[in-house]
Amino acid sequence: MNEGLPLQASGHSRRRLLVNHLAEGIAIVAALFALAVLAILVGSVFVRALPALSFDFFTQGPKYDEFGRLSGGIAPAIVGTFMLILIAAAFSIPLGVLTALWVSEFAPRHLADQVKLYLDVLNGFPSIVIGIFVYGLMVSSKIPILGLGHHPSAWAGGFALSIVMLPLISRTTMEVLALVPNSLREASYGLGVSKWRTVLSIVLPTAAGGIMTGTTLAVARAAGETAPLLFVCAATTQTIVWDPSQAVSSIPFTIFSDYDQAGGQAQAWGAAFTLIVLVLLSSLTSRYFLDRSKRKLGQVK
């Protein structure tokens, strides 16, 4: 440091430093604020759910006492949510993966871009609109589709959730398929293997981690969706419904309908706790698959 310059900042420099500190402080406070909101949100769900949580809460159905007060458990909703997710996954995984395969293996560039665009548009659709669509298609329609009946059902709910899941699965799969090195495909073709066998035995296994990432991500999103279910599969049943042609309970809808009922707040918090745990487990699984497939694809290169 030159002797002519003072070590202490003064005047203009001092103001610049102060502004800098102020800005840094604001950024730190904002980040802490977001974390605090998350902590308070998750914390209050846990704290308020605690009184409701018990073994029976997960194994019993809801009960009403003589004054109409709600108690008991959410077993039908848990079973219902799993059933809806299963139906949605059974539909959206094949559809999403096959669409992604077409885009990455067959489609000319401009058509591929079109399909990607459509999937992005679908991803941006408000979920309540999907509910209206499925209501018109499967619940109120005059034409019986696959004989599914004209009433709310788990089939309709699962289909609605599959529309939510489809773009997530398909876009993630596309991104991973694009990462599968062409040298692998060319090695396979060089050995005289046909295209479909190459895709099934080389490309798909290499991309499996990515497909799992997309699927678990989509499950995490769909498990918490209420809006698409409102008109097509909204019910709170007191016993577990195993028949997918009937409307089933689901955890999100239980939260939505219980919280303003007498005695229902404890139920709603307990259900919210269950849902958060379910969604977080699913997100963490997706993160695990993402890391794994990144490592795997990194090695291949």
Place this chain on the structure above:
Amino acid sequence: MEAAAVSSPGLRRTRRLADRIGDKAFYLVTTLAAIFAVLLVVGIAWQLVAKAWPAIRQYGIGFVWESTWRVATPTLSELYGAREFLIGTIVASFGAVLIAAPVSIAIGLFLSELAPPSIRGPIGSLVDMLAAVPSVVIGLWGILVLGPFAHSTFVPWLNDVLGFIPFFGKPPPTAQSVFLAMLVLAIMATPIISSICRELFISVPSDLEEAAFGLGATRFEMVRGVVLPSVRGGVVAGIVLGLGRALGEAIAVTQVIGGSWPIKLSLFQPGTSLASQIANTYSSNVSPLNRASLIYLGLILLVITFTTNFIAQQIVHRFERQRLR
């Protein structure tokens, strides 16, 4: 292939056949899947228009600014219009983004420039976790925890300080309000915008940042002069994406907004929105025209969110082209 063919012609024939059929079938199946995915999008849009048609024919485009929403009474006929719901949706969403955008940019800067590298990952994951919390849970928390808290603390304070502005008028006894919907939507938009911002800020070449430091800039000056200008387009696109999410949200808003119209000038009064009106009344089958008008609301919502996302995408495209140069 040729060697195998010479040694066993039989194998060659069956394999060729299986491969020919297999390749064709594979192409066909994947193509059908892609066509189905596209048809799904077209089908949703087409069905909304078709089911809203009675209302579209009855009211035309004037539906959008008609302020009455009235089911038939013994003395009055039914009359439907979207204005109040449209205003509610737009006010709540824009308000939410107004709150969320500065916070999100600050979080993005914290995670990319300020935080010690060892805590960036964990805090980033935690913020991403906020995005995974289902909207119905945020809505439940909003109405049972945040609402009463805000109503007893900073809402009266805001009214005291800013009460001279009509938007911050006297709060009614209930906690459900457009303002609460804004807060809830802001919580839902923040993780989306902040994770986009973080990625963008990290992507700014570090030699640019170091050059600014080398010229004697403070960190704030570096951010303002180098980081923000070089990713401005991306940040705007991220904010618009967050807006798109807020516009389409139905459940959380339904839980906290109160479901009453006409919309009052004060944000602390209960209000309504396009999505929450559909969620609240779609199941009560009042009349065919009522149903069609509700679907018309859905169609308007679809057009708004589509336009918003389209704008975001255009900004991203332009931004990426600029960057490549």
